[in-house]
Amino acid sequence: MIPKISFIILFLLFWLFSLPACVSHLKDAKFYYSQGQKFSRLYQTEKAIASFKRALIEAELEAEKHPSAQAFMLKGMAELNLELWEEAEESFLNAFSYGFEKGEEWAREISLLGLASSLDELKLEDSALKIYASVLDKSKLKQVSVFAAQKYTDAMLKRALRNEGKEKQKILTATLKTAEKLTNKDLSCGFYHYLQSQISSHLEDYKKSFEEAVMARELGLPKEDIFRDNDLQIVFCYQSLKEKLPIEEWEEFRSVYMAWVERWNWRGPETPSWKSEVRNAADN
Numbered sequence: 001m002i003p004k005i006s007f008i009i010l011f012l013l014f015w016l017f018s019l020p021a022c023v024s025h026l027k028d029a030k031f032y033y034s035q036g037q038k039f040s041r042l043y044q045t046e047k048a049i050a051s052f053k054r055a056l057i058e059a060e061l062e063a064e065k066h067p068s069a070q071a072f073m074l075k076g077m078a079e080l081n082l083e084l085w086e087e088a089e090e091s092f093l094n095a096f097s098y099g100f101e102k103g104e105e106w107a108r109e110i111s112l113l114g115l116a117s118s119l120d121e122l123k124l125e126d127s128a129l130k131i132y133a134s135v136l137d138k139s140k141l142k143q144v145s146v147f148a149a150q151k152y153t154d155a156m157l158k159r160a161l162r163n164e165g166k167e168k169q170k171i172l173t174a175t176l177k178t179a180e181k182l183t184n185k186d187l188s189c190g191f192y193h194y195l196q197s198q199i200s201s202h203l204e205d206y207k208k209s210f211e212e213a214v215m216a217r218e219l220g221l222p223k224e225d226i227f228r229d230n231d232l233q234i235v236f237c238y239q240s241l242k243e244k245l246p247i248e249e250w251e252e253f254r255s256v257y258m259a260w261v262e263r264w265n266w267r268g269p270e271t272p273s274w275k276s277e278v279r280n281a282a283d284n
Contacts, residue, residue, distance in 0.1 A: 025065065029058035029074045036081060052081045069098040073111050080117055088118040109135055109144045116151065129155045136178070146191055146222070149182055153195050157202060172203050190219030194230050201233060206244070207253075210237035214260060231272040234260075238269055 036051035059075035062068075076091030092115035100108045116131035132152035139145050153175060160171040176199045183192040197212035213234045221227045241253055258269065266272050 025058045025062035026071060026074070029055045029062060029071075029078070031055075032058060033074060033078060036078075040081075049082065052078050056082065063094075067094075067098060069095040069100045069111070070107065072098065073107060073114070076111065076114050076118070080114055083121070085118045085121040089115060089122065092118065109139050109141065113144070113147060113151070120151075120155065125155060125158075129159075136182075142186070142189070145182070146189070149179070149192065149195060153179065153199065157199070160202065169203070172199060175199050176203065188219060190216045190221050191226070193219060194221060194226065197230065197233055201236065204240075206237045206240045210234060210241070210257075213237065217264075228272070228274060231274070235270050235272070 032051045032055035036048045036055060039045075039048035039051060056075060056078035059071060059078055063071040063075055072091045072095035076088045076095065079085075079088035079091055092111050095111045096108075096115075100111075112131055112135055116128040116135075119125075119131070120128035129152065132148050132155060136145060136148040136152050139148065156171060156175040156178075160168050160175070163171060176196065179192060179195045179199055183189070183196060186192060193212045194216035197209045197216060200206075200209035200212060213230050216230050217227070217234070221230060238257055242250060245253060254269075261269055264273065267275070
């Protein structure tokens with residue numbers, strides 16, 4: 001499966017702090033939520049959980065005293081990070097019941113994604129998938145579209161892997177078509193190329209998977225774990241094509257591949273430079 005960009009949306013932080021927060025509980029909830037995200041990125045799990053718990057407390061106090069869509073959205077986000085799926089679902093539904101102000105379309109879309117995430121974890125996968133697809137189709141915000149694309153693709157790949165034969169092929173082809181449509185809208189988005197690479201690999205089109213992974217690497221990816229997963233996909237394509245291609249085609253491909261290996265300063269055709277860094281860190 002595709003690595004998560006974040007368990008809940010990292011790009012929220014910029015918007016979160018841009019919202020007016022004249023009430024201290026709301027302001028504190030935003031602060032502790034941002035702290036939780038920071039600790040999560042640093043893999044400091046205990047500190048992250050403590051911050052999300054504090055954010056939840058502040059959001060609950062705000063929702064009790066001054067109920068609003070924004071208060072319940074923050075409450076739901078904290079609950080998602082604490083894996084309180086049912087509570088998160090209720091919070092996001094409450095956010096919609098209070099309604100979002102004019103100019104807060106992004107908040108509505110984020111709440112929809114939060115609701116879909118909680119439904120997904122509650123095994124209501126069809127309902128979650130419909131929301132992901134709807135947001136992906138309608139959103140004009142790149143950050144929202146990227147997150148929805150990741151969740152939609154992951155859900156579709158899970159569905160494909162539960163099927164076989166023509167049905168599996170049909171699901172994968174439809175998923176690839178969606179990813180290609182997104183890429184054509186924004187060719188400079190490395191993450192969309194990354195998604196295409198992952199889907200193409202499931203379709204066993206390793207040449208296309210390799211090409212898209214190279215594009216993703218060159219254009220940039222949002223997180224280190226995704227960047228490394230993309231590198232591993234490049235290596236996997238190399239290994240798969242080595243087994244499948246006729247000798248002449250393989251030699252031609254290998255020549256191109258090794259040119260990229262040299263450009264990226266890899267230690268070898270199957271050894272990205274960061275692998276030595278990981279090994280050295282483990283030794284120390």
